[in-house]
Amino acid sequence: MQLSTSPAQTQAAPLASKPAAAEAETSSYSDYKVIRRNGAVVGFEPGKISVALTKAFLAVNGGQGAASARVRELVEGLTKQVVHALVRRQPTGGTVHIEDIQDQVELALMRSGEHDVARAYVLYREKRAQQRALMHTEPNQPVLHATENGLRIPLDPQHLQAIIVAACSGLEEFASAETIFKETVKNLYDGVSTDEIFKSAILAARSQLEKDPAYSTVTARLLLHTIRKEVLGEEVEQAAMATHYATYFPQFIARGIEGGLLDPELASFDLARLAAALDHSRDLQFSYLGLQTLYDRYFLHIKGTRIELPQAFFMRVAMGLAIEEAERETRAIEFYNILSSFDFMSSTPTLFNAGTLHSQLSSCYLTTVDDSLEGIYDAIKENALLAKYAGGLGNDWTPVRALRSHIKGTNGESQGVVPFLKVVNDTAVAVNQGGKRKGAVCTYLETWHLDIEEFLELRKNTGDERRRTHDMNTANWIPDLFMKRVMENGEWTLFSPSDCPDLHDKVGKAFEQAYLGYEAQVASGELKLFKKIPAINLWRKMLSMLFETGHPWITFKDPCNIRSPQQHVGVVHSSNLCTEITLNTNATEIAVCNLGSVNLVAHLKTNDDGSVSLDHDKLRRTIGVAMRMLDNVIDINYYAVDKAKNSNSRHRPVGMGIMGFQDALHIMRTPYASDAAVVFADQSMEAVCYYAYLASTELAEERGRYSSFENSLWDRGILPQDSIELLRQERGGYVEVDQSAAMDWSSLRERIKQHGMRNSNCIAIAPTATISNIIGVSACIEPTYQNLYVKSNLSGEFTIVNDYLVRDLKKLGLWDEVMVADLKYFDGSLAKIDRVPAELRKLYATAFEVEPRWLVECAARRQKWIDQSQSLNIYMAGASGKKLDETYKLAWQRGLKTTYYLRTLGATSAEKSTGRGGELNAVSMGSSNAGSSAAGSHLPEPEIVGAVCTMKPGDPGFEECEACQ
Template identity: 65%
Template sequence: METAATQPASHYSGANDTVKLSAPHTTDYGLEVIRRNRSVVAFQPEKIAIAITKAFLAVEGQHSANSARIRDQVAQLTSSVVDALTRRLPGGGTVHIEDIQDQVELALMRFGAHDVARAYVLYREKHAEQRAAQQPLESESPTLHVDVGGQRQLLDGVAFLAVCREVCIGLNGVNAEQVWAQTLTNLYDGMPLAAVWQALVLAARTLIEIEPDYAKVAARLLLSQLRLEATGSALTQADMAEAYTGCFAEFIAAGVAAELIDPRLAEFDLERLGQALLAERDLQFDYLGLQTLYDRYFLHIDGRRIELPQCFFMRVAMGLALNEIDRETRAIEFYRLLSSFDFMCSTPTLFNSGTRHPQLSSCYLTTVSDDLDGIYQSIKENALLQKYAGGLGNDWTPVRALGSRIKGTNGHSQGVIPFLKVVNDTAVAVNQGGKRKGAVCAYLENWHLDFEEFLELRKNTGDERRRCHDMNTAAWVSDLFMQRVRDNAEWTLFSPVDTPDLHDLYGAAFAEAYQAYEAKAERGEIKLYKRIGAVQLWRKMLTMLFETGHPWITFKDACNLRSPQQHAGVIHSSNLCTEITLNTSNDETAVCNLGSVNLAAHLVEHDGAWQLDADKLQRTVTTAMRMLDNVVDINFYATPKARNANLRHRPVGLGMMGFSDCLHRLGLAYASQDAVEFADYSAELLCYYAYQASADLAEQRGRYSSFSGSLWQQGLLPPDTLARLSETRGDLGVVAGGRLDWDALRQRIAQVGMRNSNCVAIAPTATISNIVGVSAAIEPVYQNLYVKSNLSGEFIVVNAALVRELKTLGLWDAVMVADLKYFDGSLAAIERVPADVKARYATAFEIDPEWLIEAAARRQKWIDQSQSLNLYVAAPTGGKLDQMYRLAWQRGLKTTYYLRTLGATAMEKTGDDAAPKVCWITDPDCEACQ
């Protein structure tokens, strides 16, 4: 039996006699394999293992047949291929033999077995040529039939080719005949009609790497499939203007009847809203974006989607306009903003707006109290908040350390760690209805006596009862500690039961109290403490960060000294993705509502140069802030503490995405002073208009209730607070001043107040940037060509801007595609690419992380909360990490997020040395916030 994995070749002969493979577990994957002769056979993973083994033996020789290393590598690679196929077809289906071989090739490249992959590719090409030579010069396409509702019908190839031609209209570099020819290779006689549609999509998807616009072809083919599923009719794009108007009311009625949609949506003027739907905006989607919506966002009844894209955006808009006086007008305004891709709400809002459970907020921050009731109440609240798509940040600093006395039992505490294990398992158990994994981050100040053990929570060795592999951790670090590191001084760890006020202090007050406790320990008045070199603890933090990805480094004093809400409490932690900085206490759970502006959609060409359209950005931000403010009142709150805090302070977090896309359009390298200046200017515009919009809303709707006493009320805006941090740190090295009239804004806020205590936070946008089709948040480009894996499967991602430029230079061809694959999406080693192009399209690991920090520091000047800042280090060393994180502190950053690294030997691909795959410490995407 021929399968994708079978590779009979003379130099492989005898391999089956010498290699002993363990029998795979019998698993029903629901997959079948289409052979080249169009017969269909069962999917057998063991064939993949055999083929990969033969490929290794062909390169390394028969003497390595019984090598434990090869067996382990084969098992790992086979699992990778099977996982890729099942992710792509989670409900089962058919896959062509060539597709499986493509996955084997991809797995070998990812693993770093480049010599083996090269031999595998050459073998495939050789046998493809042999098959071609054996076939007649002219062969007719085979007669195929499809199964339609149990009836066998002749496949109408002409009709399907017409569909391919329709979806290619208006796109460059795509070919309908090529899509259909690719599809035919994946068809077999008697195939279900739905599987033919799926084969069309998969065929277009395989072509994305050679022409990015095939991503739109695949999206439009998926759209045709979706229309058939949702409406029962095969509708063309030309049909949709009328069809949307007709089906919108039916969709709302069906959703209400199925108890999915809030019945109040049926009270809108549905005819008016249906007429406002813009069918042409369906054509904006790339495949990754539409597939993500299809799999996870569109409402469905018994697995059948009942939403089309524009119905989805209108449903979200209606949910956000429920309390507006002129609901229809506002719903249309919100719909137009969302469907234009100029702005996108966060994932929880998209999931739940307009439904019967409108949990629209993204982030929750809690403080855990030091008693059993409070601890387990916090864990219960975690579960309730996670149930409807909330990402959590827990402040565990108040909980007494291991060995502390418990008065009630006259015993000794087991410390923080055992409770964190319960938190970890709760996050796994409550997975948001299967839509996303439960997600939580535990924060601990680094003077806590349990902090050293806290650092080891993510290690793969040690007592599993004191390990948490599924949750995130972050260190809440004071300026005093960083100064002790700088001075190579000692640091003291305490139990918070002995130093209860440290938790609520920061800045000079914290330093004074901390030193007083150290003096008490010296006098013997505090028994439970530990002295450690500050540099020693800092090194352990960075070592664990490198080895396990945790804890993230966040800075307590920068967050609090610059907080506009200092009068109303203390910031004790950030959130799951480190962009939210809000007060928490035993009585208040901080809540933040997120959404992000697509910065790339606000570029305009003027006199042959691209620039930000400030007027359009102001219009977008004004509407977006109104939408975010509406979330506060509409939101479903799982706990009273969350409701009370959110209604009292009304914080929101407006962010941005598409920053790297802007740099590409502007012709700027991320590693340049010009990019730093653009980061400064774009953040200033975003923040200025956000604060201005909040002031306008305050005039219309009233100030948030805790406004009195805030820095806003005192006339101190976020850029003004930079000086406060400088007073304690010295010169931050951040250029002050901006381009807009901040004095006028101060006067405006003094006159009318603010509607929201906090306005701006740059979240990761891992998922909504996929929906919109732009680069995530403020991230550099990961690779220029790679395969992205998420809950919807695997997707080829190619930098369309680079492709356009290489086409202009006459450099985009099959060889360039192969080179990009081989060099992990990097241009650096491709000699024919000009140096300036290499600089502008440098990938994340090729950019010195200092440039990321400098750009972030300029943004932080304007932002009232924080930003999710990933840092990339190709060849990490202790000195490099020390320098990088000290610079982040010195520049006044409030938080940092993931540390991304490469395997130590992945830096170079020369001679016969096989470089291993990229080694991420953790999953490259955080989807909890966005």
């Protein structure tokens, strides 16, 4: 590998030899090759990068200065940065051009603050380029050959260019085919494989993402070309897929069945009719992140070779969901249309497994653990079985007796809950969802449990490791009485459930009465095992642990139960992994929920006056079809545990959610931090819930009501918004919720009374961590994380640019390299970029710029209509004890049922210097995400304090809710 070095390359230097560390690493990069300027291909040797860096220091500092220990360490660190940046773009190996390596060396020097050295290096590169041009030393481009199946064939540049031009079709205003072609050819060499040619084109398009988000679509289309070749065994142009899908689709079904992947029943469908319904043009709507995610994790494969194309994938899922329908083809086409058009998307387990031999389609499972050794290990076994096929778990451990409680059978003392939770944690790690994703479980404990203080510390990084659970999520299950004691500065008493087992099943006033009775027993000396503590002290510890570790999450027992439509047949003892499911559990029932989300962006319309609003007609149609799909899952689903099957068949709950809320606000030109956003949250959720409840009662008319409907809140004419009054009565105040309505709920209430409901529960807003990536919209109800950042997930790293912002800035002539550099420097925020109009800075405010009260207020308006709950992340810049206290008290007073992660900025990222030198490309070394990226690419995301301190949105550990979505 030939690197241009500094003018001092003739100087003798003790550092010019290859460092030992680099020597050792060289053998690790045998899958990587470097293309020289003359087209020759040589091995990738990181040691030569060290040499080039050392000579650059020699040019500026001289031999003595370059030989210092500081420079040695700096060169070693910079070499690692450069290598990491190059390798992570192509984690499985590939080729890189010499110019790309030099770009990375230059960038590493700038980021390190060695501006004099970087300047010398840049000037030398420019001088050498001019010399080559003057002396014509740059060789003519040789005739290149490609290699395929062992044969050398002349590379056809016209064919390659035509593919790139086709990928840019309709996007010519934003994306340059010529730029992509030139960058692609630069990275080719004689004898390159055809696979490498298209990989080079993908990387070339991907490298332009910062210039315009349209390049994401172009990259996806180039990726699609390679996927078609892999699946079909030959290159097929996109235009030809209009007819090619018809012949391919029946072959795909046959091959999947033969390979032991698909349910043989799929062969009995009218495959010709279904194939004719496939719309090849919908292949072109993917973003790069969306299609790469599908390719890596969802498309079926045999021995590593994909057999599934995008439209076949959506139809396979649709067929799996329609398999028990009377008019299977009609319903399958109906289901296919809302999936492939991105109007609605089923959750990840459904997309993984629909139509396959293992039809585990449900997302969430909630269990209650019995207070016996047999019950505890049965629960752990059930966790393993449910997690095997991608289920997210919520465990209620409140019944298990506390530390030092008496064990009658052995006349000994219990070790409490914590030792068993260590086993739960390790089981989640061991059973990693069939090898596809990290296992995910959340443990809930009520606030009166005597082990609560140790429970709060489970995620700490200090202390006895035998009593720590670093891979398991935890959540507080908080009764209203505790919150009232906090508000009134009262005392709180902790008990063992073995002494007061009825507290577990009591809510509201009944809980309060029983709790006061046990406190009286403590006062009289009848009850010996207890602990008294000021309620405010325990509340502060909850918030402190939440800030420090990200856990346990804050969830509220009484709103979940008092507002539950199913309170007549049981108790909600916990939420799920992602805090949006609120279903009953007991010793004989494991609650199950099936998820899917409506894309709000696809249900907006532009009115005659230019304003944007919800398209109610389309929304009703989509939700009607989607509710049918979700209801079908209940009957088709594979149940690893009978308690889950019995519960799901009896109550038939589903959880429809939304995604694209932030995108919808952008389209409507509405800042998240505004009263208008709160109103839209209210009106959009009212419409979604109205049509979901309507669809469920229509299904009940067709298929029959769920078996436990009688005496439910539905049956009593109490709809979710009506149940707010029940909460107010039970709580005795502290409920401040807007109760306005805009739609005709009276007629719906009467219809439900007449026909019943097909589903005990209908609505739950899950995080949509992955499915929103697939369709290319903002996750669920989340604010914009950053306007420019790198998203990391199991498929790699992806540049994410806010395309709405880019379009606005381009109209103003403000989108250029300087703006990109500023956005990197300011962590994707516009707040300190003064040349951007204030209106746009407010509209495109990022998550940490939006005061958390706005997140709570929007959530409160949604919660009014929702019969379950919502995954509500709280973003907080400059977190303090006071701010945490105010935010979570507000959430309780606004009637929220649950909250999810607390996300706070680390101090190292909260403020940046206003200096304007090379700092534009500087990395905050205090950030746990510090590191370089692709040439001129991006800065890491800001540090997140707590359980997510080393992760980014999309990381498996950051969004455990990928288990749901």
